[in-house]
Amino acid sequence: MGRFKTDKKGVAALETALLLPVCLAMLFLVMEASWQVITDFVFQNGVQNAARFLETGYTNDGQSNAGASCVPLQTFLQTLVSQEAGGMIQSTDVTIQSQGAGASAANTIIYQFSYKQPFLTSWASMIVNDTGWTHTEEVLVHDEQSQSCSAGS
Numbered sequence: 001m002g003r004f005k006t007d008k009k010g011v012a013a014l015e016t017a018l019l020l021p022v023c024l025a026m027l028f029l030v031m032e033a034s035w036q037v038i039t040d041f042v043f044q045n046g047v048q049n050a051a052r053f054l055e056t057g058y059t060n061d062g063q064s065n066a067g068a069s070c071v072p073l074q075t076f077l078q079t080l081v082s083q084e085a086g087g088m089i090q091s092t093d094v095t096i097q098s099q100g101a102g103a104s105a106a107n108t109i110i111y112q113f114s115y116k117q118p119f120l121t122s123w124a125s126m127i128v129n130d131t132g133w134t135h136t137e138e139v140l141v142h143d144e145q146s147q148s149c150s151a152g153s
Contacts, residue, residue, distance in 0.1 A: 025123075032124045036133045039117040042088055043135045046081030047113045051139040053080060054111065081113060089115055113137045 053059045053076075057066075065076045074096055082091035097112045118132040119125050125132075 028121055028123055032120055035120050036117060036135075039085075039088060039115075039133075040135050042085040043081065043113075043115055044137060046084035046089065047137040047139060049084055050077045050080045050113065051111070051141065053077070054109075054139070054141040077111075077113075081115070089117075107142065109141050111139050111141060113139070 049060050053063075053065070058064050059080060063080075065071060065073070071079075075091075077096055078091040078094045081094050082089050093115055095114045097114075098109050099112075100109060114134060114136045116132045116134045
């Protein structure tokens with residue numbers, strides 16, 4: 001019995017076996033959280049660019065949705081949000097809903113942009129019992145002139 005008290009063989013292996021799962025779980029938690037924070041940041045930037053277009057008819061880099069290149073408003077807004085993300089957000093996965101703000105705010109529309117970013121690992125899916133995190137942004141728009149190109153959509 002005294003021999004086991006002084007024998008140090010296998011201590012490092014035992015410590016590794018106990019701490020490695022905790023360290024890996026923390027690493028994956030940080031990765032997942034970072035991925036969702038970065039997604040939220042680029043999604044907000046894309047929505048701001050889309051809101052600017054809705055207010056002024058032009059994007060941050062001077063694009064407009066007029067003339068021969070006119071596309072339906074929803075498609076154009078989805079593309080604007082996706083462009084800001086550098087490939088992180090797929091335009092087809094962005095959903096946009098619009099609703100009037102009420103009788104007191106004439107020519108005012110609330111647009112709600114939503115995007116569901118999938119998790120990087122299946123562990124996060126198992127923990128929250130979902131396939132991804134839904135990012136949602138709302139913008140209040142005071143002008144409808146940017147919709148004139150796509151009035152038929």
